[in-house]
Amino acid sequence: MGYEASVLRRATQRLEAGRKRRAEELERRRARIYAQLPRVAQIDRELRKTILQIIAASLRDGSNPVPAIQVIRDENLDLQAERATLLEQNGYPADALDEHPACAKCNDTGWVGAEMCECLKQLCTEEQIKELSKLLDLGEQSFDTFSLDYYSSLPWKGESLTPRENMEFIYEVCLNYAQKFGKFYFHNLFLTGAPGLGKTFLSACIARTVSENGFSVVYDTAVNIFARFEEQKFARDRAEAGEARDETRRYLGCDLLILDDLGSELTTPFVQSALYTLVNTRLTADKQTVISSNLSMGQVRERYTPQIASRLEGEYRVLPFYGEDIRLQRKQRL
Template sequence: MAYDGRVMRLALERFDEDRRARSEEQERRRERVFARQPRLREIEGELRSTMSRIIAQALRQGTDPVPAVERLRNENLRLQEEKRTLLRQMGLPEDYLEEQPVCPICNDTGYDAGGVCRCLRAYYAKEQQKELSRMLDLGNQSFDTFELEWYSDQVDPAKGISPQENMKWVYDVCAEYAHWFGRKPGNLLLFGAPGLGKTHLSAAIAREVSSRGYSVVYDTASHIFERFESQKFGREDEAQEDVERVLECDLLILDDLGTEMTTAFVQSALYQILNTRLMEKRSTILNTNLTPTELARRYTPQIASRIEGEYQLLPFVGQDIRKLKKSRKKP
């Protein structure tokens, strides 16, 4: 699993903010308890100073430290018992003054033996969804809100299938893709006229995949190629990070492919993206208003070969859903 450096920095900021807030609240809680029972503050101070005081005394006298350690142990046990007794008398748990970690796996460090702990991954998933929500309506564009009723159930004689049946198949492929992401690598080409649901199903996939902690980058083809150009000519310091995000994320969703000005540089950048991600077995979804034949004419044979050979082709058919919804007329 790859992590987007920019998103991880945001996640770590929120993680640290919450950890500091918990520590500050714990300190306020301790102060309220000390105000009610000052002896508890004294005990806390004595427990902190006991070891250094007794060991230092033993070393100064040049005596065996073992008896000093034993006295330390007994004194600590007595103080701890007094502390527990006072807390019980106040109707509080015995560990009320101790800060308990929210995550028992990593003790609120964010990392365990396997790397990033699941608690920090949860922060990462939240921050990533915020990033995606800037371009996608993740709140409304989900698998649950995709309505097949907007597609005609009339069979197309030329294809032997209705738009609704076709889109039911497309929906099922996308839902399975999202469900098995990370276990079944794969790539999708979503193509068809505007307003047929490509963005909706792309957002639904992004929403489910990112919620499980995978890194997802969703951006338009024109903006991505712009960032590659800035990186190539060293125009911006952040461009290198943007290029790395595109090449290294777990899932790249490249939207509006074919709307950019197709230059030699764009063809080179697109080939680099497709080829690099295929070689590293990173999944990619391409959204375009062009047919596979039109894509092959616009781009190089090498690009067309990569798409035709490595991507599952999903045709979106029917009437413009946005226009139908505007008139509120289902087929």
């Protein structure tokens, strides 16, 4: 999995800021203790002086200074014990002057070898959710707050399931898709139905859960996505073209892309080509996608090329939403 460069950059900046803040706090504490306990300051100077001498000698010899430093530390146990006693007698922990990283696993670097540490992953997740929240209302959008109350238990014309029975099934599919992301039977979802039936809400629920589980998630509307593809191809300004190229790479490379409101864009030959590239590239790379649209699959076949329609029908689990508009129901209940 890979996070967007902007998300990783902000998370790394937060990690560095925390490390700097702790270092500054340690320096202030050290200055305070040294002023209060001059003997502690003297002991530290003696310890540092001895260690520096060993390092200098090791560098001259071309040897590794670490074993020698450990020997000196062992030899200076009496000084260390005296320092610990002085600190404890004056109400400080024995290790009050030692560095304490927030994450002992990576020592606050964010990486364990070539692997991203869990502490940096958590920061990336938080930054990613902030990014998603700019486009999706993630404040209360979660599977726990999803309600079936707006879906009727009465038969729906032309359907074998009532709206509530249908939504119970769709809810379970979306919940399992998000919680078992990458391991669930369905890799791609196509949410189809009239406006106001919960497609965007469930998309937001999926985005939140998948993101919280440490995967990279990008959400955007069809109009914005195809505009970025167009800018990449036709922009005359090099900076704009570069920015658009970075955006399209996000769409193609993220673990989960949520493409909202397919069909709202002006369907030109270029858009047809961009959509095919997007869908086919992600399928080939085994990247997962959730698409929501007001279009039925019949309308998808009429609007897009056979190659696109075939991939959407064959590689996506189509989930049809039907029932009464939830927004209108809420308005009537006010």
